Amino acid sequence: MNYENILLENEGPVTVITINRPESLNALNAKTIQELSSALKELDQSPACRAVIITGSGEKSFVAGADIKEFSDFGQEKAEELARNGQNILFNTIENMKRPVIAAVNGFALGGGLELAMACHIRYASDNARLGLPEVTLGLIPGYGGTQRLPKLVGKGMANEMIFSAKMIPAQKAKEIGLVNEVFPIEDLLAKTKELAQTIARNSPMAIARAIHAVNLSDTDQGFETEIKYFGELFDLDDKKEGVSAFIEKRKPNF
Known part of the structure; x- marks a missing residue:
């Protein structure tokens, strides 16, 4: 299947999915969410696939957030539908896959980007990564599972601090609080993530x-x-x- 906003690369039992919207820092729009969902569901049924890596194109951004232009004029009903559909189509799909999904967080992981990483089973980050949930600066709250997954990963107090303040934290701080598993130089991130994925792929x-x-x-x-x-x-x-x-x-x- 041909995709517009994502790239797939197979390396034996490991598939790397790259979100490829560098002009918008890989922001998640509806088409990208649907393409990710379709690719992941297909991989989850493929006997050849044992592990999946999700990353962003370039070195600046994993996913800088949701594409705000798509929902800036929504009212309550359409906004609830947006959040519910996004969670059901993509974020819950990732969390409940039979194949482990690893986020290789290169650069910014903000808003929906951090929520995407948190839906993955494991997170590796580059040393230039910056992670945060800035939704309250827009008068909103996270809508793709951020208020639910972040407390489970870092505890309620730290989650409250990150959500209420909307501040970004550096990769090393994210590791200290348990938000990411490991931090690597940007040039080593994907290789180290693939190494982990290949190790997992050898297991049952x-x-x-x-x-x-x-x-x-x-x-x-x-x-x-x-x-x-x-x-x-x-x-x-x-x-x-x-x-x-x-x-x-x-x-x-x-x-």
Whole structure:
């Protein structure tokens, strides 16, 4: 499938999706959201894909935010529809994928851009990255899950500070508070992210898919029972048999 605003590159079991709107610092408009959703849903059904990386084109910006021009004249009804559709079409899709999705945050990740990164399962950042939720400066609040995902990652107090003040934080601060996993020089970011993705891709896709779902339920009353169920379920599947056989035979598993 041909896309207008994103680029796809396959490297064995890892697919890199690059948001390619450099003229607008890779801002998310409706078409980009739909293209990302379509590509991710297709990859989630592909046996060849084991992990996905999302990044932005250039070195200035991962995603500088939502494309404000598209909704500047909306009223309440259309604005609620925008937020609900965006969350359902893209952000929740990422969080609930069977394949792990890693954000390679290069430069600005603001508003919808930070919300996109937070929907991913893992976040690596470049040393020039700046992250923030500036919506209150527009008289708004985050609408793509920012008020819900940020507290789970950094705690309610820090989330409140970031949302209420609208200030950007540097990459190293983001690592200190748990918003990103690692920080690298910009020239090393994608290579380091690919290295992690390739490591993940060597592991059991059956186990990883269930681990994603179980972790997503970790703050609900279903979490422990889901873990127990999946732990038992995996004992009857091929990946567990291959993994245990490989361990006993002192070889690498072939999942």
